[in-house]
Amino acid sequence: AVRDVQRKRSSRLPPGPPGLPLVGNALQLPFQFLWYRLDEWSKQYGSMYTIWLLGYPFIVLNSVDAASDVLDRLSAVTSDRPRFLKGQFFGTQHSVVSKNNTAEWRNQRKAIHANLGIRNISRFRDLQTYDAAHLALGLLEHPEKPFEEHIHRYAGSVIFRTLYGGDAFPHLGEDPSKIIEHLQKELLHALQPQNSVVDMLPFLKPIIERSKWLRRQGDNWYEKTTREATRLYEGAVPREGWWTIAHDFETNLKKYGMDKHGAVWVALTLYMAGQDTTNTALRVFALGILHNPDVMKAAEAQIDAVCGSRPPTLEDRENLPYIEALVKESVRWKPGVPMGVMHTASEDFEYRGYVIPEGTNFIDNIWGQTRDTAVYRDPEAFNPSRFLDASGKLLPEDTRSDLLGFGRGRRACPGRDYALSSLFIAISTMIWAFRFQWPVDANGNRVVCGVNEIEDHVHVATPRPFGVALKPRHKRLGKHLLGSMKESAARLYLATPQTGDYIRSQKF
Numbered sequence: 112a113v114r115d116v117q118r119k120r121s122s123r124l125p126p127g128p129p130g131l132p133l134v135g136n137a138l139q140l141p142f143q144f145l146w147y148r149l150d151e152w153s154k155q156y157g158s159m160y161t162i163w164l165l166g167y168p169f170i171v172l173n174s175v176d177a178a179s180d181v182l183d184r185l186s187a188v189t190s191d192r193p194r195f196l197k198g199q200f201f202g203t204q205h206s207v208v209s210k211n212n213t214a215e216w217r218n219q220r221k222a223i224h225a226n227l228g229i230r231n232i233s234r235f236r237d238l239q240t241y242d243a244a245h246l247a248l249g250l251l252e253h254p255e256k257p258f259e260e261h262i263h264r265y266a267g268s269v270i271f272r273t274l275y276g277g278d279a280f281p282h283l284g285e286d287p288s289k290i291i292e293h294l295q296k297e298l299l300h301a302l303q304p305q306n307s308v309v310d311m312l313p314f315l316k317p318i319i320e321r322s323k324w325l326r327r328q329g330d331n332w333y334e335k336t337t338r339e340a341t342r343l344y345e346g347a348v349p350r351e352g353w354w355t356i357a358h359d360f361e362t363n364l365k366k367y368g369m370d371k372h373g374a375v376w377v378a379l380t381l382y383m384a385g386q387d388t389t390n391t392a393l394r395v396f397a398l399g400i401l402h403n404p405d406v407m408k409a410a411e412a413q414i415d416a417v418c419g420s421r422p423p424t425l426e427d428r429e430n431l432p433y434i435e436a437l438v439k440e441s442v443r444w445k446p447g448v449p450m451g452v453m454h455t456a457s458e459d460f461e462y463r464g465y466v467i468p469e470g471t472n473f474i475d476n477i478w479g480q481t482r483d484t485a486v487y488r489d490p491e492a493f494n495p496s497r498f499l500d501a502s503g504k505l506l507p508e509d510t511r512s513d514l515l516g517f518g519r520g521r522r523a524c525p526g527r528d529y530a531l532s533s534l535f536i537a538i539s540t541m542i543w544a545f546r547f548q549w550p551v552d553a554n555g556n557r558v559v560c561g562v563n564e565i566e567d568h569v570h571v572a573t574p575r576p577f578g579v580a581l582k583p584r585h586k587r588l589g590k591h592l593l594g595s596m597k598e599s600a601a602r603l604y605l606a607t608p609q610t611g612d613y614i615r616s617q618k619f
């Protein structure tokens with residue numbers, strides 16, 4: 112306690128809410144929806160303030176300026192990750208998300224970039240277009256299945272096939288992405304601070320390390336997960352001629368400076384990081400247009416003018432700026448990862464007269480930043496036009512604020528451009544295919560989900576499941592969608608002739 116008081120007194124960190132000796136602010140943090148509390152505190156303590164947890168400082172970055180300065184501009188010294196002890200018992204140090212800014216991490220980022228960088232994602236275009244038409248076909252043919260299940264399958268299928276190959280996830284039956292999602296939820300649940308005694312009371316580490324039964328939970332998870340990830344990786348490489356990411360990693364292990372275990376874990380991490388986030392952004396999109404019919408109509412009008420009676424493709428992207436803006440707004444309005452992923456200082460540095468010591472953690476409060484009125488007028492409104500000029504063209508990208516939902520600096524999401532194209536093609540295809548409406552109950556009343564009905568899924572915040580009534584906007588819609596799937600499959604086939612068997616095995 113004495114050391115704690117001394118540390119705080121001698122600190123030249125930005126001030127923040129007063130806490131108690133030893134525990135600091137720990138008891139003031141809610142178990143859920145922490146991002147709202149952090150945003151509220153910023154009204155009192157400013158856009159950059161410190162909270163203390165058991166003697167450790169966490170700087171909250173709540174405005175676009177502060178986050179951009181600290182995490183983008185000073186990225187060379189703010190790109191490590193915190194070391195959560197319980198996470199290490201679970202083997203999270205094997206994941207690219209948890210590694211510090213080391214040569215190993217940089218190699219893994221290069222390998223990801225070689226596949227998912229903006230110039231390298233074009234090889235997945237036809238796969239994404241195919242899956243988007245497949246999603247719309249599922250929505251048409253299986254209206255009895257909840258909307259959120261359809262988009263969940265799409266988000267899983269598209270990233271799964273990009274990584275490991277295989278057929279599009281079927282509309283019915285068990286959702287194949289549930290296994291990994293289940294493992295991920297188990298991990299996130301175990302690592303919540305309130306479930307992690309060792310992170311709340313780090314002096315327990317030596318006892319816990321020696322206590323086999325306490326470690327067993329982590330070891331079991333790590334073994335189960337590595338087994339499943341290896342099965343997927345090995346299953347992908349020799350079987351499919353399709354140039355999956357797993358195939359690319361395996362072929363280029365040496366070039367990327369990775370070993371097989373590293374590649375297995377990078378692929379798994381891409382799956383875990385990409386599935387639920389894409390799924391959430393699609394839910395946010397649907398919630399946004401259902402509450403804003405004017406936005407839906409503007410989107411329909413642009414798609415109809417450009418595509419007419421054929422489904423959109425990714426080649427249409429530059430002619431559909433309103434849809435591009437709609438995607439950006441879906442990532443901004445209710446950010447799926449509301450507090451980003453924590454960064455940590457790798458050395459001491461000074462900023463705005465404060466002295467920030469090595470080891471300080473930063474909470475990138477994306478939620479607060481997307482409500483920064485210095486940047487976003489009327490931030491609670493779902494308004495894609497904020498990204499357009501008066502003539503409807505996309506404004507030049509403001510790199511500090513346009514896509515801040517994907518994090519910042521050297522750690523910024525490496526799946527960003529791939530995610531944006533998965534979102535673009537799914538959103539444009541659904542808008543082309545259907546008029547979105549609220550369902551009505553037996554009394555003829557609309558069954559509405561409120562804009563603030565968000566659930567806290569530990570790292571991801573998502574609107575609660577809600578019903579959507581979809582009205583087809585084209586005659587013979589199913590035939591058009593099947594046609595689009597056939598075209599994309601044929602293009603995939605031409606682009607990668609060695610994949611003949613795989614493509615021929617696709618069912619239309």
Ligand code: HEM
Pocket residue numbers: 207208209220227270380381382384385386388389392442447448451452453454475516517518519520521522523524525526527529530
């Ligand atoms: C709408 C979709 C997505 C959102 C909102 C999102 C958001 C984020 C955020 C906030 C971070 C933390 C960045 C930071 O530390 O500053 C992150 C990291 C990451 N994301 Fe995404 N992401 C999305 C989709 C994807 C996809 C599709 C992939 C892979 C295919 C992916 C892979 C990753 C990885 C590997 C990291 C860790 C990077 C590192 O620590 O070096 N994400 N993402």
